[in-house]
Amino acid sequence: MPSSFSHAVAAVAFGRAYTKRALPPRFWICTVACALIPDLDILGSRFGIGLDSMLGHRGITHSFFFALLLSGLVVLFAFRQPVSGISQRALFVYFFAVTASHPILDALVDGDWGVAFFAPLTSTRYFLPWRPIHSSPVGMGFFSATGATVIMNEVVWVWLPSLVVSLAPWLGKQWLTRRQGSRFSHESDLIPESDI
Ligand SMILES: [Zn+2]
Numbered sequence: 001m002p003s004s005f006s007h008a009v010a011a012v013a014f015g016r017a018y019t020k021r022a023l024p025p026r027f028w029i030c031t032v033a034c035a036l037i038p039d040l041d042i043l044g045s046r047f048g049i050g051l052d053s054m055l056g057h058r059g060i061t062h063s064f065f066f067a068l069l070l071s072g073l074v075v076l077f078a079f080r081q082p083v084s085g086i087s088q089r090a091l092f093v094y095f096f097a098v099t100a101s102h103p104i105l106d107a108l109v110d111g112d113w114g115v116a117f118f119a120p121l122t123s124t125r126y127f128l129p130w131r132p133i134h135s136s137p138v139g140m141g142f143f144s145a146t147g148a149t150v151i152m153n154e155v156v157w158v159w160l161p162s163l164v165v166s167l168a169p170w171l172g173k174q175w176l177t178r179r180q181g182s183r184f185s186h187e188s189d190l191i192p193e194s195d196i
Contacts, residue, residue, distance in 0.1 A: 011035035
């Protein structure tokens with residue numbers, strides 16, 4: 001799995017791209033929480049739940065079903081009132097996408113245990129065809145030489161793309177402004193001198 005830092009970075013970047021409105025802290029707290037909560041299934045190993053179980057790591061908490069459930073609960077309990085003109089429906093779609101970003105990132109990892117995207121319908125584990133992200137060590141192993149290599153890998157494959165995603169609305173606006181500017185200057189070049 002990518003590290004918790006990278007899951008949080010990707011979620012916040014998505015939030016920045018989603019809206020530029022001033023939003024209350026609970027929006028950002030819930031954004032990070034939705035990106036991290038799926039990995040609570042790691043605790044299952046302490047109770048003897050195996051990786052092959054639907055309740056095991058990357059099982060049902062990494063499914064689209066769970067993302068729907070968690071998003072519904074977040075909207076129900078944290079956003080009873082719409083915020084900054086964003087409807088509850090829009091917030092539901094947003095928190096579903098943020099939660100689903102976690103298993104999608106996990107499926108890009110070069111580990112050997114896939115993601116049960118479609119639990120509880122099926123416990124089949126999936127990976128995406130392209131897996132450039134290294135599996136992150138758990139616990140103190142994260143602060144080892146291997147951990148440093150993993151972080152560098154995540155900077156390239158998670159943090160930098162996240163930066164691009166967060167800047168996407170601004171970059172799109174800049175591109176449109178330049179395009180319109182060059183079109184107007186081109187049209188003015190075509191106006192006959194007698195009409196000026
Ligand atoms: Zn995970």
